[in-house]
Amino acid sequence: MIDLNTYLMIWICILGLCLGSFYNVVILRSLSGESIVFPPSKCPKCGHKLFWWHNIPVLSYIMLRGKCYFCKEKISIQYPIIEILTMILFGMAFRWYGLSYTTLFVMFWLSCLLIMTVTDIKEKLVDCNIAIAAGISGLIFAGITAGKYGILCSALGMVAGVLIMEIIARSGFIVAKKRAMGEADTYVAGALGAIFGIFTIVRVLLLSLCVSMLFVLPVFLYNKYKANDKQTCIFAILFTISLLVFYRAWQNWWTLSAIAVTGIMLIYFVLKGIKKSDGGNYLPYVPALALAAAYYIFI
Numbered sequence: 001m002i003d004l005n006t007y008l009m010i011w012i013c014i015l016g017l018c019l020g021s022f023y024n025v026v027i028l029r030s031l032s033g034e035s036i037v038f039p040p041s042k043c044p045k046c047g048h049k050l051f052w053w054h055n056i057p058v059l060s061y062i063m064l065r066g067k068c069y070f071c072k073e074k075i076s077i078q079y080p081i082i083e084i085l086t087m088i089l090f091g092m093a094f095r096w097y098g099l100s101y102t103t104l105f106v107m108f109w110l111s112c113l114l115i116m117t118v119t120d121i122k123e124k125l126v127d128c129n130i131a132i133a134a135g136i137s138g139l140i141f142a143g144i145t146a147g148k149y150g151i152l153c154s155a156l157g158m159v160a161g162v163l164i165m166e167i168i169a170r171s172g173f174i175v176a177k178k179r180a181m182g183e184a185d186t187y188v189a190g191a192l193g194a195i196f197g198i199f200t201i202v203r204v205l206l207l208s209l210c211v212s213m214l215f216v217l218p219v220f221l222y223n224k225y226k227a228n229d230k231q232t233c234i235f236a237i238l239f240t241i242s243l244l245v246f247y248r249a250w251q252n253w254w255t256l257s258a259i260a261v262t263g264i265m266l267i268y269f270v271l272k273g274i275k276k277s278d279g280g281n282y283l284p285y286v287p288a289l290a291l292a293a294a295y296y297i298f299i
Contacts, residue, residue, distance in 0.1 A: 005098075012094045013087045017057035020086030023111065024079050027118050030127045046071035057083040078118070086114065089294075096298055105141045106297060109134055109195055113290040116188060120286040126184035131191045138194030153197040161193025161201050162186055172271050180271060185285045192293050200296060206259065208292035210243045212285060232269040238262040 002010075028044060041050045048070040054060050061080045068075060089110045097103040112134040116126045135158055142154035165186040172180030193201040213236070224232045242258040249255075 008099065009091060009094055013091050016087035016090030017083050019090075019111065020083035021055060021057045021079075023086060023115055024082050026115055027078075027082070027122070030115070030119055031123050031125060043068045043070060043073070045073040082114070082118065086111070089114065092298060101144070102141075105137060108137055109297070110294070112191075113188075113286075113293055116184075117287045117290045120184070120284040124182070124284055126182070126188065126286055128184055128187040131184065131187035135187075135191035135194040138191060138196075141195070142197065150197075153199065154194045156198035157193035157196055157201040158190045159193070160198055161189035161191075161205065164202070164205055165189035168267070171267055174271070180267065181285055185289070188286055188289050192289060195293070196296060204289075204292050204296055206243065206246070207295060208285070208288040209263070210240070210247075211291045212288040213240050213243070215288065229269070232266070235262055235266040235269060239266045 025041065039049075041055055042048060043050065045068060048068075051069070054064070054069060056063075058080045061075060064075065066075050066077070067073065090107050093103050093106040093110065097106060112130045116130055120126050138158070139151060139154045142150035144150075146153070165181065169179045169181040169183075169186060172178050189201075189205060192204055196204055221233055221236050239259070239262040242255060242262050246255040246259055
């Protein structure tokens, strides 16, 4: 006999697969500007309307061998990946939080972060309405769990997230005469502030900086190393060390000050390098925010 939790887990995973298929539509059409409701599902290459059995999560991709049934063009591997990833995230949410309204909120937040992450990676675009919806749900969740005090902490967290990200973004005007980060990053940081509250949002943003250092800046720093820009490389190393010390050893004002000083100097040299390189390329930051949020949701 299957116990109740296993039975529910199976259906939640199926729900994750189905919603993952829908999220693919949301991702594709939010980039193209089309409605997510009409017209019905179609091939993005030839535009032919798909049959119902073309939309079965994962299985359709396997049965069609990764090609459109009509034009035989390759179907992006993104489709089964998003479906499987959504299933895993929903399963983890249920495993961590059980049968509760918290699980529903967590699944919604993870869904919003997943959609925004993919669009940011693919086209460097983020639908800020999704971030706003996540932020509002964070306020509602705080009100349900902790009443007026929870709403206050959530609202202060949202303000803190917006202010911190805007300070970082607008620091670009000092050196490079442009924003250091996109406006959508501020919306996402505000949403995370509403979700995690004033007492956790700073740690989430610090962790996102650390994630960015691990996945985004190495390429930038490698180019700096080849260009013999020793100052940027040195402060990147010092900033990373100070972050690791803060998280693993001592969380006090001294280590926080070390993060602030080395971080400011690193931002200065990075922006200076962007200005010299005639603007540089915008690097997606929502994935780093999403990974940091997932860490605090599950770990």
